Amino acid sequence: MAPKKQANIGNSNNKSETEIQPNLDVIIDLLSELNQVESNQKEHITKKPSYQSFNSQLTLEIKQKKKSAPTFTAHEVRGQKEKSTPTSAAHDEREQEPKDNPLWRQEKSFNSISQQYTTNDNSVNSTNLVHTAQNNYNKIQSIAILQQSVRNLEQKLKGNQAQIDEVIDSVNSLLSLTVELINLQPNGSPQSIIRTISPLIDRIIEQRSTEDLHRMGEALANILPVAINQQIETTPQSIAKALAPEIALSIQEQVRLDKESISKSIGPEMGKAIKAQIELEQDAMVDALYPVIGSTIAKYMGEVINTINEKVENALSIEGVKRKIRAKIQGVSEAELILQEAIPYEVQAIFLIHKASGLIIRELQPDLAHQLESDLLAGMLTAIRSFANDLIAESSELDEIDYGEYKIILEVAGYCYLAVVVKGEPSKQFRQKIRSALSNVVLKYGNIIEVYDGDSDTIPESSELFLEQLLEEDKKQSSSGKPTTLIWFLAVILGLIFVPWGILKYKSYVANRIVQQTAIELDAAPELSVYRLTPEVKEGKLILTGRVPSEYLRNKAAQTVTKIARAEELTLENRIVAINVPIDPTIAKEVVVRVTSMLNHQEEVAILTNYQDYTVTVKGFSLARLSDERIAQYFKQIPGVEKVIINLEKQLPIIDRRIYFASGSLELNSADFTENIDKIRQLLVKYPQLHLRIIGHSDRTGIPQNNQKLAQERANKIAKVLVDRGIESTRLQVVGSIEPPPGVTLDRPLQKSRCVRFEFLIPEHGKNAQNS
């Protein structure tokens, strides 16, 4: 039956189900028949009480068996199995015994039962017993036969079961077969096939899932990746949509489960991703990183500002002054010196070094004469960097090493760093250049550098271009730019300071000269010299300030200065104030004395003045030159002088008194001598401003030389007498003459000639004032 079925299935699968169904029906019918038979048997047995115990024992056994051995039920197709179980299980128990002869066992049990009956129930009649036993035996035999048939049935059932299993399997594989079928009949009616199968498919899958989830999973697992792949290819959006909401959640979950794993799997790609993004859209990256980098930039800007400040300060500091002096000494322009100072650095070597191992990736050493030991240098630099990072500051970087006039500038990126050996002081711009060169190298060769293993062939030659650029740019940059700006800046500042200063200096020099000239001129004018007048030159004007007591003097001063103002093309501004102050009489008096003294220095003037109650009284002599009016005017100019009284004489007073001597004698024994002398002394007192000439005479007799001597001695004698009487000798002038005195003619007696006569005279110009 089985092979046939299989053939059926093989030939047309869609028929198999319908063919199974009748078979099953047959089995079920059979079973129900069996049931019927059994229940009949049971009924039959129950009628005989002697069988009851046996029967119950049997049922008990069956029940127990049912409980303990449901092995049979483990097989599939529940609906039919449930029906068959009670009977099959009941007879199965017997199948555990040797199977060659089922009757033998029945017989054995029968024997034991009969034995039981014989021992336990003595009251039972033996013939009866034998009869019933016989009867029983027949019954049991029929049961045995029944059992046999049941077993056959069961075997059939088993075969069926196996077949059902196969059928189920084939139903499972029905999917693929269906697909095949569809393939075989593409032009037939796939619609109808789909229609027939589609309601079943979900049920089949459901069914299968409930039965064996694991196997179902296994079966589906193989298809899933392909299916997903396919779906991604055809409609990526829908997959994305389906997965999207869960990705974040699943990452979270994974992070919760194993913190490291996510970062480990994403980590290595992060750098590359960022790099790619930078290449793709640098601006976006800059924006994203800006908040982080902001503070770094701020720090950097601070540095730049500091250096600018330094430069500006230096420009006007001792260094700046020193440079000026050097420029003077060397005879070169200051600009040249500044330029020299502004090219203070020279790149000695550039090394691109692998950060972890310290191996050289690329090197450039322009000076062939002094090649540095690049390998060792790079190694040591790397060691120093690590050391500094380890012990000093883990997050910060060593960015410069100084040794004397050399500097090593370090610029560090992810997997490599640049070390630039520089002689002198590099500019900030150069550092910027280093930075951009390194970032170019990292962007372009970062991936290769990351896995660098000491073989420089793995790094493309073109990487050297970036480093060479650094050298070239450096030269270009040093010869232009900053230094000139600095020179211009300095020049402007110096210009702003020195040009106005020079102009001011010159102006004040000119002004000083004018002021001095003016002062001299003002001093030269006698009326003005007594007042303090201050000339000043300012804003194209010659300004006179001071105070004079009268309008006249104010105008006089202006007149005096006009000439100078015109010569220097300045406008005169007369700020002299003429004030009528109540003059201090003592000052006025002093001025009067000065004016008097000044007048007395004039020829033929001998005056005495008295100042009292704003009135000057002038006494004395002014013989011809100066009129009374002139003298009066002089005094009227003096502030505080309101009135001048002139009482001047045009002629000197004449002294008619003569003192006579005896012949050849110097004796003063004339009778009127004392009276005469007194008279003369009084006159001298009366005219203190005048001097007196004393003239001695002799008579004609005798030798003229002796006479001359005698005449002189006579005058001397009288002068002495006057001095003795209190007259200052300086006022006296002594003269001897052998001529007869005026008015004595030859006919007059000789005695008239032997005399001393007197004449007043005005003291000579330049002599000490006699009137003080």
Add this chain to the structure above:
Amino acid sequence: MSIISKKICLVGDFSVGKTSLIRRFVEDKFSDRYLSTVGVKISRKYIELATPTVNRSIHLLIWDLEGQTKFQSIAANYLKGASGSIIVADLTRPETLDHLQKHLDLFLSVNPKGLATIAFNKSDLAVEEKLARITQLYNFDAHPQVIATYITSAKTGDYVDMMFTQLAENMI
């Protein structure tokens, strides 16, 4: 073909003879005076490998690390990027032998792909019969990244060149 550069490190306790081994290899000199290395010292040796398998010039940059003392462990940073290492112990001081494993682990933790050679140094001072026992006790042959173990003497120069050369060969 250009010269390839490789970094190797000498690791071990203080005074096991790391500096002496390097000196013997680089300058072919030896000095009895002990000078403690401070920090790190870097030497360079140019070698040409011409074996049946390898034919290449190589610049060995040998990092001589400050020996480990009780107070200070060697800086792991110095080990970074090394292709190979020589882990050195002093045959006459058992505690230095005990530390071999620790140094090896440190090196491999920093350089997971690095190669290592074990050097039992100062063989000139060691007793012959002890050697066998020691090499048996401290055996690293099973370790996949340990390429060899040598009993060396910087003083006599025994196996020094061979050790460095073989390490270099293996690194390429």
